[in-house]
Amino acid sequence: MQESPKKGLNWWLFFASALLLIIPTCYVVYNISPANMPRNDSAQGGEIDHLITYVHVLMGALFVGWLGFFFYVLLRFNKNRQPVADYAGVKSHASTWLEAVVAIFEAVLLIGFAIPVWSRAVDKFPKENEATVIKVIAQQFQWNGWYPGPHGVFCTNDAKFFSGDNTFGLDKSDPHYKENFIVAKDLVVPVGKPVLVYISSLDVIHCFACKPLRITQDAIPGMVFPAHFTPVKLGTYQINCAQLCGLSHYGMRGTIKVVSQTDYDKWVAEKSKAGASAGGGYE
Amino acid sequence: MESTTHDAHAPPHQEPGFWQKYIFSTDHKVIGLQYGITGLMFLFMGFCLMTMMRWQLAYPGHPIPIVGKLLFRVLGEDMVGKDAAGHVGVMMPGLYNSFGAMHGTIMVFLAIVPLAFGAFGNFVTPLQIGAPDMAFPRVNMVSYQFYFMGGIIMLASFFIPGGAAQSGWTSYSPLATVADMGTRPNGQTFWIIGMVFLISSSLLGAVNFITTIIQMRAEGLTWMRLPFFVWAQFVTGFLLLLAFPPLEAAAVLQLGDNLLHTSFFLPTGLVVSGQHLHVSGGGSPLLWQHLFWFLGHPEVYVLILPGMGIVTEIIACNTRKPIWGYRSMVYSVLTIGFLSFIVWAHHMYLTGMGTRIATFFQTTTMMISIPSVIILTSLFISLWGASMRFNTPMLFALGFLPMFGIGGLTGLPLGFNASDIHLHDTYYVIAHFHYVVAPGTIFALFAGIYYWYPKVTGRFMNEFWGRVHFALSFIFMNLVFMPMFIQGMAGLSRRMYDGGATYAAQDGVVGLSKQVIGLNIPISHAVWALGLAQLPFVINFFWSIRRGKKITSDNPWQATTLEWQTPTPPPHGNFEKPVEVFRGPYEYSVPGHATDFTPQNEPPTAAPAPHGNPLLS
Numbered sequence: 001m002q003e004s005p006k007k008g009l010n011w012w013l014f015f016a017s018a019l020l021l022i023i024p025t026c027y028v029v030y031n032i033s034p035a036n037m038p039r040n041d042s043a044q045g046g047e048i049d050h051l052i053t054y055v056h057v058l059m060g061a062l063f064v065g066w067l068g069f070f071f072y073v074l075l076r077f078n079k080n081r082q083p084v085a086d087y088a089g090v091k092s093h094a095s096t097w098l099e100a101v102v103a104i105f106e107a108v109l110l111i112g113f114a115i116p117v118w119s120r121a122v123d124k125f126p127k128e129n130e131a132t133v134i135k136v137i138a139q140q141f142q143w144n145g146w147y148p149g150p151h152g153v154f155c156t157n158d159a160k161f162f163s164g165d166n167t168f169g170l171d172k173s174d175p176h177y178k179e180n181f182i183v184a185k186d187l188v189v190p191v192g193k194p195v196l197v198y199i200s201s202l203d204v205i206h207c208f209a210c211k212p213l214r215i216t217q218d219a220i221p222g223m224v225f226p227a228h229f230t231p232v233k234l235g236t237y238q239i240n241c242a243q244l245c246g247l248s249h250y251g252m253r254g255t256i257k258v259v260s261q262t263d264y265d266k267w268v269a270e271k272s273k274a275g276a277s278a279g280g281g282y283e
Numbered sequence: 284m285e286s287t288t289h290d291a292h293a294p295p296h297q298e299p300g301f302w303q304k305y306i307f308s309t310d311h312k313v314i315g316l317q318y319g320i321t322g323l324m325f326l327f328m329g330f331c332l333m334t335m336m337r338w339q340l341a342y343p344g345h346p347i348p349i350v351g352k353l354l355f356r357v358l359g360e361d362m363v364g365k366d367a368a369g370h371v372g373v374m375m376p377g378l379y380n381s382f383g384a385m386h387g388t389i390m391v392f393l394a395i396v397p398l399a400f401g402a403f404g405n406f407v408t409p410l411q412i413g414a415p416d417m418a419f420p421r422v423n424m425v426s427y428q429f430y431f432m433g434g435i436i437m438l439a440s441f442f443i444p445g446g447a448a449q450s451g452w453t454s455y456s457p458l459a460t461v462a463d464m465g466t467r468p469n470g471q472t473f474w475i476i477g478m479v480f481l482i483s484s485s486l487l488g489a490v491n492f493i494t495t496i497i498q499m500r501a502e503g504l505t506w507m508r509l510p511f512f513v514w515a516q517f518v519t520g521f522l523l524l525l526a527f528p529p530l531e532a533a534a535v536l537q538l539g540d541n542l543l544h545t546s547f548f549l550p551t552g553l554v555v556s557g558q559h560l561h562v563s564g565g566g567s568p569l570l571w572q573h574l575f576w577f578l579g580h581p582e583v584y585v586l587i588l589p590g591m592g593i594v595t596e597i598i599a600c601n602t603r604k605p606i607w608g609y610r611s612m613v614y615s616v617l618t619i620g621f622l623s624f625i626v627w628a629h630h631m632y633l634t635g636m637g638t639r640i641a642t643f644f645q646t647t648t649m650m651i652s653i654p655s656v657i658i659l660t661s662l663f664i665s666l667w668g669a670s671m672r673f674n675t676p677m678l679f680a681l682g683f684l685p686m687f688g689i690g691g692l693t694g695l696p697l698g699f700n701a702s703d704i705h706l707h708d709t710y711y712v713i714a715h716f717h718y719v720v721a722p723g724t725i726f727a728l729f730a731g732i733y734y735w736y737p738k739v740t741g742r743f744m745n746e747f748w749g750r751v752h753f754a755l756s757f758i759f760m761n762l763v764f765m766p767m768f769i770q771g772m773a774g775l776s777r778r779m780y781d782g783g784a785t786y787a788a789q790d791g792v793v794g795l796s797k798q799v800i801g802l803n804i805p806i807s808h809a810v811w812a813l814g815l816a817q818l819p820f821v822i823n824f825f826w827s828i829r830r831g832k833k834i835t836s837d838n839p840w841q842a843t844t845l846e847w848q849t850p851t852p853p854p855h856g857n858f859e860k861p862v863e864v865f866r867g868p869y870e871y872s873v874p875g876h877a878t879d880f881t882p883q884n885e886p887p888t889a890a891p892a893p894h895g896n897p898l899l900s
Contacts, residue, residue: 027765031772038774039793045705052702059692062656066663066688073666074681078673085604085872085879086668095608095660102656109699114645117701119638130572140556159552159559167554202554204458205568207633207708211774212793216704218608220568221457222550225635236792238525240785242708242776244451246462250780255792274854 020067028060038211041237041258043230044120045214051113058105125226126194128152132264134187135198137168138206138219140246143239143254144168145187149179149272150265167202181271185254188240190264191231200224207243210256216242231258289402309420310855314427315406316739319732322398326435326725332382334814339374340782341807346372352379352858362446377463379780380449381470382570385437387452388474391582392481393434395720398728399589400523401430402484404492404516406734409508410853413501413862413884418494426487433480440473448474448596451778453579456548456571460540471541475534482531489523501845501884503864507613508883510844510868511606514613515592518620519585526581526624532573540566547571569634576627585625586720587687588616590727591658594680595736598662599869600842601677602669603879606869608661615654615661622651632700633707641700648698655691659684670872670879675749679730682757683723690718693768708778711771714764722760729756737839741851742831748819755816762809766802773799821878841880844869848884 012114030036040049076082125131134148146168148154155174162169170177189195199208201219208227209216212235216229231237239254259267286458299308308314335354338347344366347354351372355363362378365371375381409417417423440447445466450459455472463469496517500509509517539545544562553566599606606612626646628636636644662684671677693715696702706712729752736744775783775795782803788794838847846863849857862884870881 002406026809027768031768036769036772038795041793048701048705051699052696055696055699055702058311061696063685063688063692066659069663070666070685073663074671077666077669078671082668082670085535085670087604087872087874089604089607089668090664095664099653099656099660103653105653106695110645110649114699114701115638115642118641121701121704122636122641123638139554150743156768162559163556164553164557167557199843203556203560204461205455209707209776211705214705216633216707218635220634222564222568238786238792240776244455244778245381245458247380247449249380249778250376250783251785253785 016073019236024058025060025064028056028063031056036254040212040214041231041233041235042213042215043232044228047113047120048214051117054109054113058102058109062102064100089114104193121227125228126196128196131194131196131225131228132189133198134189135194135200136187136208136219137202138208138241138245139167139202141202141241141252142184143187143208143241143252144182144184146180147268147271148176149181149233151176151179155180179272181274186257187254188257188259188264188267189231190261191234193261194228194230196226196228198224198226203225204245206241206245206252207244208239209242210237210239212237213256218243231256234258234260293406294435296879309407309416309424311405311417312739312853312857314423315402315404317427318397318401318405318430318583319403321431321434322394322402325389325821326394326398328438329386329394330814332386332389335374335812336379336382336386337803337807337810339379339780341804343781343784344373346370347374348372348559358441358446376780377446377449380434380451380778381441381447383778384448384454384474385441388448388477391452391586392478393430393437395586395724395728396485396582397430399593399724400492400519400585401427401488402595403512403589403728403731403735404519406739407731407846408513409495409499410738410849410857411513411844412496412499412504413845413858413864414495414499415856415858417491418498419491422487422491423861426484426491429480429484429487433477433484436477436480439476440470443473445469445470451573455575456540456566456568456569457550457553459537459571460549460554461560464555467542469541472538475538475541478534479531482527482534485523485527486531488526489520492520493524496520501862501864504845505881507610507865508867510592511595511609511612511616512592514590514616515588515595518530518616519588522581522585522588522619522623526578526585529574530578533571536799537571559810560698569631572631572634573628576630577624579630580627581623583716583719584619586724588619590683590687590712590724591616591662593605593682593727593731593734595662596844597676597680597730598665599871600734600840601672601674601680602666603672603866603871604665604869605871607665607667608657608662609867609869611882612658612661615657618654619651619658622647622654626651629698629700629703632703636700640747647696649695650759652691652695652698652816659688659691674733675744675746675753676730676734678750678753680735682753683726683730686718686722686726686760689775690715690720690723693718705774708776708848709771710767710775710777713777714767714771717764717767721764722757726756726760729753734840735846736827737834737851738833738846738849739852740828740831742827742829742833743839744827744831745823748823752816752820752823755819756813759813759816763806763813766806770799770802775799819841838882841878843880843882844868845883847883 046191137144153176155177156171157169159169161171199217200220201221204248206219208219213229213231215227215229217225235258241252335347344364355371362375364373364375366373444461448470449462459471536547540547540549546563546566546569549562549564549566553560578628590756595606626647630649697706697715733749782794783800786795787800837851864883865887866883872879
């Protein structure tokens with residue numbers, strides 16, 4: 001540990017530092033860039049993406065600041081260039097201001113973005129008559145979509161109606177039962193109109209996630225949670241289960257097919273004719 | 284401290300035998316070492332599980348090389364299957380879920396907490412406060428024994444029918460109840476019983492630490508003269524004391540659900556595999572989540588605070604200057620301790636939380652980031668004006684700073700509930716908390732091992748191989764966890780047995796790109812390389828016990844705190860003469876002082892006669 005005292009800059013350390021400073025910067029930029037974020041094809045997802053971007057700007061600024069300071073002190077305040085340490089160290093209180101700025105920035109993101117976005121996601125639901133309403137029922141290892149049919153009225157359901165071919169316990173004597181229908185795995189929704197989904201589960205906790213439509217909501221047995229999203233482009237998107245639900249959790253794939261309103265109406269009419277009794281939604 | 288024995292045959296002051304000295308010891312240093320060795324073994328095991336899981340993620344459905352056949356023979360065909368060509372050694376989903384659950388459980392409860400709190404806390408805390416031992420040496424021994432029992436139960440569960448617990452380290456109900464229902468008792472039963480032992484162990488340790496730190500500080504060692512490490516252990520003790528019991532209670536309730544047909548966490552009307560589950564119902568799955576995360580979030584700080592303590596000690600010593608903002612760091616750590624009890628539901632944003640409750644929890648979550656920023660900033664600023672010595676402990680401690688910085692900062696987009704909608708349960712989360720715990724806490728633990736090794740053994744670990752260990756670990760840790768941020772941001776969910784291949788973009792369906800899924804392969808290779816990078820450490824650790832460079836002084840790093848003012852290794856009872864403290868913990872490079880360090884117990888002027896030892900009176 002007896003290095004001979006050197007006064008010059010340690011070039012090796014300098015280049016390593018510069019490199020290490022550049023890499024995380026590029027990294028943060030790439031990470032939040034559209035090149036890496038999944039495309040957002042929903043109306044409500046834009047503000048989520050904005051928040052993610054702003055938070056990453058704050059994180060990036062803090063981290064690059066810390067790193068810059070860090071590498072400077074490593075180069076400047078090592079045993080060779082500073083044989084005797086300075087007992088007092090930093091006397092300025094700039095860091096207090098820095099911490100205050102971080103706190104203010106966080107408060108702005110919280111009050112200006114996170115809380116209102118959340119409030120719109122979990123409190124401001126579209127009216128049922130202005131939205132496509134689907135009851136999504138999860139089970140190991142499949143997503144089921146229960147549609148009310150052309151008239152938009154769900155039949156009643158209760159555990160007492162449960163039977164082997166009627167796992168959701170639909171009331172077959174309900175007049176609306178005949179036009180209700182249940183699809184497995186592949187949901188269909190019309191474009192440009194809010195979709196209101198009531199999410200629940202038959203067995204364990206699942207999580208209904210469709211990343212390109214920026215919708216994620218746990219499906220918890222014994223509870224029903226509404227969630228909403230508005231697809232803005234035609235296309236087919238994948239639903240994945242984002243909560244460990246058992247052996248085939250990884251394969252619990254569903255899709256949401258976004259079609260035009262005319263195609264949707266045609267599809268609903270066709271499915272509704274076949275009715276809920278046609279296999280009860282099982283393939 | 285030993286109670287007198289009434290056995291007439293045993294002469295007093297007899298040198299204890301092997302069993303008494305190493306296995307059933309009540310000496311805090313031996314217990315610390317027991318925790319340390321056992322914890323390192325579990326750390327290795329937890330890592331091994333991941334090396335095998337990473338094979339499955341990178342090459343789904345291919346037989347695991349080297350150990351595949353062995354796994355098949357030991358665990359059977361339910362767990363290890365064949366590929367299309369009939370080669371045995373393919374990890375089945377059940378085994379993947381088991382390994383995943385046990386990787387988390389082992390790393391958190393059997394490796395990091397025992398190392399950070401059990402090992403370093405036990406060995407260093409009494410020495411740093413000038414105490415002869417812990418307040419309750421026998422409770423301390425029982426604490427280790429409970430931990431050991433818990434570990435054995437967890438390990439045994441791999442070999443029972445149905446294998447180890449499969450429902451994640453979080454063991455959410457109802458999955459934890461309905462998974463592997465055919466076998467009772469099953470892996471989950473073992474997990475719960477193991478957890479009861481582990482939590483009881485932490486509880487005993489916590490009581491002991493808190494009492495010791497309050498009651499047994501040397502004369503003159505006031506609160507604001509405590510080394511930051513002791514503060515960190517003190518707050519950790521309170522977190523363990525207050526946060527762990529709810530999960531112990533919850534675990535017993537889940538045991539009831541699993542074995543006795545109760546329904547604490549099971550709602551009415553469960554239909555599993557097309558059959559009504561015959562339970563009374565009426566329970567709530569969310570109750571389990573609340574009880575789990577009430578432990579779970581303070582637990583995060585149990586994992587990180589002792590690491591911060593270790594790093595602070597090493598930075599003070601190797602910058603040869605006082606820690607900048609010691610007081611604000613102490614207040615910050617106390618604030619973190621308090622706030623960590625009211626942030627837990629940020630793990631549950633997507634469980635149907637309304638705006639008010641979510642606002643409360645994300646506000647507290649943002650608040651807790653401020654003291655963390657203060658601590659990290661203080662440590663960075665402490666480097667200004669230093670005369671830094673870059674030895675191995677210091678390299679690990681310096682490595683901790685930016686790594687913990689990444690881990691902490693990436694908590695922000697997860698703490699805001701709106702951005703969590705996209706990032707929830709993706710690889711972003713995995714990368715975030717691993718940056719906190721792996722290159723964060725584990726680097727701090729390595730730093731601590733290299734730093735206090737001379738106090739334990741009287742020899743240094745090899746410096747060159749220590750640096751090699753640091754450089755390789757630093758590179759590979761980042762290569763493992765950095766790409767996971769990209770994967771998570773791109774929308775890859777965690778706990779996917781096939782590494783997300785199911786969700787690849789396919790003809791006309793929007794999905795994960797080839798590049799994002801393809802990152803699994805370099806990540807896995809980096810994991811295996813990280814494993815190899817630990818070889819220098821393992822060899823160095825054992826080799827240096829007998830062959831390492833001998834220390835020439837009891838205070839080889841020329842440090843100020845009390846643990847270095849004892850003989851090496853410290854004898855039973857620690858200090859040869861009573862200790863009195865005259866100053867703060869980090870009086871380095873005091874202007875006008877003859878040396879660049881002033882030990883806490885060095886009398887201010889011409890040495891006055893020491894006062895009596897308050898501990899013996």
